[in-house]
Amino acid sequence: MVRLLQIEFIKLWNNRSSRILIFTYFLLITSIALVSMIKFDFGDIHFQLAGQGIFNFPYIWHFNTYFVAWFKLFLAIVIVSMMANEYSNKTIKQNLIDGLSKKEFVLSKFLTVIAFALISTIFIFVVSLILGLLYSDFNEVSIIFSDLEFILAFFLKLTAFFSFCLFLGVLVKRSAFALGFLFIWQIVEIIATVVLEQKVFGTKNGMADLVTGFFPLRSMYNLIDEPITRLNVIKSAAKQLGADLGSNYHVHWYEMLIVIGWTIIFIYLSYALLKKRDL
Amino acid sequence: MLTAVKNLSFTIEKGNVYGILGPNGSGKSTTLGIVLNVVNRTQGDFSWFDGHTSTHEALKKVGAIIERPNFYPYMTAEQNLKLVCKIKQVSQENIDNKLELVGLLDRKKSKFKTYSLGMKQRLAIASALLNDPEILILDEPTNGLDPQGIHQIREIIKTVASQGTTILLASHLLDEVEKVCSHVIILRKGEKLYAGSVDGMLASHGFFELRTTHTEELLSFLKNNSSFGEVKNENGLITAFLTEALDADTLNKMLFENGIVLSQLVKRKESLEEQFLILTKNQSN
Structure with missing residues (x-):
């Protein structure tokens, strides 16, 4: 297992564009700390974003994992190209001739995906912990370490998304087209969702939500709900307007199960495709 | 398929x-x-x-x-x-x-x-x-x-x-x-x-490339000799393929005794290329 990771590491680390993208990605994750610096001064009103409760435990786990997850697109480029380049350089053929089995080949890519997701998760955990300790109004240990489900959800979300990218790399074999495919797939899901809601099930009974919850990208998005409406400021504003935003923010086990399911499907399909194809 | x-x-x-x-x-x-x-x-x-x-x-x-x-x-x-x-x-x-x-x-x-x-x-x-x-x-x-x-x-x-x-x-x-x-x-x-x-x-017996002024006599001699198989005549250059081992000295002597004087005598073996062409041609017929 270590050998497979080492193999992939040599390939990635010696590629300058991958190295820059990976570096940028982790820099961006850390940059969420800069949000704490945001201050406005309108005459007598001093507004500091960090003071609005976004860095309170345990809310910070939710807020940070939701927003930082968007940066995954940077790594998506790295992952798609690390797969597609093997085809365009024909190095996949040489790897297999040199004695890597097809199973090992897919496994080395998947382990890299897991490593990326894991390191991202550790990063977000540490950054959030530090920010929370600096700005949170609550600092009891029991509160700090509550709601850690968002960290787990973050890990699963990244793993599934990167596995999807990996699969697209194998399927399309060209990085630009694979990323284009990803974009088109997102649009397809949106259109399908609209059609299901408007035409097939109607908006009322929740059937549309049930079905769209099984779409790959939608299921990954569903893992971590948007956290803005949970902020006290927004909540009180909504209450004054008479709106009820009472959604359930928690990460549900069945949502995790669907996402894990997709991860397995994508990796298996990558392997099956590789096995079937002549190189 | x-x-x-x-x-x-x-x-x-x-x-x-x-x-x-x-x-x-x-x-x-x-x-x-x-x-x-x-x-x-x-x-x-x-x-x-x-x-x-x-x-x-x-x-x-x-x-x-x-x-x-x-x-x-x-x-x-x-x-x-x-x-x-x-x-x-x-x-x-x-x-x-x-x-x-x-x-x-x-x-x-x-x-x-x-x-x-x-x-x-x-x-x-x-x-x-x-x-x-x-x-x-x-x-x-x-x-x-x-x-x-x-x-x-x-x-x-x-x-x-x-x-x-x-x-x-x-x-x-x-x-x-x-x-x-x-x-x-x-x-x-x-x-x-x-x-x-x-x-x-490459283990064939090879072939002779021969030239003489007595072309007709040479051709009939080769056709009646069991040591030779195919015989080709291209502008006076006669190529005779061997069916059994025969060295150039013996052939020269035999021909001279039959009153045929050669102006050219070369013994050669097929190259791999010729063998290859023969093999691939035979199979396509």
Whole structure:
């Protein structure tokens, strides 16, 4: 297992564009700390974003994992190209001739995906912990370490998304087209969702939500709900307007199960495709 | 459905240099692709080293290059070879050694994409040799190279062969196979036409090229002599193929006694090229 990771590491680390993208990605994750610096001064009103409760435990786990997850697109480029380049350089053929089995080949890519997701998760955990300790109004240990489900959800979300990218790399074999495919797939899901809601099930009974919850990208998005409406400021504003935003923010086990399911499907399909194809 | 390779079977023994010979598209690369696990077979079976190891384990004891050299263009020769060492699970101490053998040691810090085709091909050979393989498979190793590059590659192959490594060389270049190989397998349209030693394939009795002023007498003499098979006459140059051993001295003497004086007498053997053409032609009729 270590050998497979080492193999992939040599390939990635010696590629300058991958190295820059990976570096940028982790820099961006850390940059969420800069949000704490945001201050406005309108005459007598001093507004500091960090003071609005976004860095309170345990809310910070939710807020940070939701927003930082968007940066995954940077790594998506790295992952798609690390797969597609093997085809365009024909190095996949040489790897297999040199004695890597097809199973090992897919496994080395998947382990890299897991490593990326894991390191991202550790990063977000540490950054959030530090920010929370600096700005949170609550600092009891029991509160700090509550709601850690968002960290787990973050890990699963990244793993599934990167596995999807990996699969697209194998399927399309060209990085630009694979990323284009990803974009088109997102649009397809949106259109399908609209059609299901408007035409097939109607908006009322929740059937549309049930079905769209099984779409790959939608299921990954569903893992971590948007956290803005949970902020006290927004909540009180909504209450004054008479709106009820009472959604359930928690990460549900069945949502995790669907996402894990997709991860397995994508990796298996990558392997099956590789096995079937002549190189 | 096109069948690229059909009912092909052969065995390779240690210490020999084998040539797989065939025109373009005769199934050489497909055959190698199948045993190297990059082309899926529809039927049949193959095994490595008496069938006791799985294919990808066996490939770690094999060195192979197929068609074009495939490496990571953004990595240096040394980095690429380190990666291959990791895949083959061998130590990295051989790298300099093998780069030296192919004459690339002073360029080991250069990126692969800066290499010429000849250098890329030599790097591929160095890479294939990293694990000191029991068998080295080369598919068209001199394809697209200039004469100097071809010469370098052949010298390397000879050096490797002299160290006792079994070599399997696929080529459509006859003189390449003739110069380098001890055994040959000839393919056409995926079928085996010949398998055996190069000498065995050339073991015909040869032919005479004769010229004389007494053409008619010579022709009738040759037709009545059981030692000769086919006789051709092209503008006075008579080519007579032997059906049994006969040396030039004896023939000259026999003809002189029959009152035929020769102005030209040459005894020759078919080259591999002529043999190859005869073999492939016979099969297509």
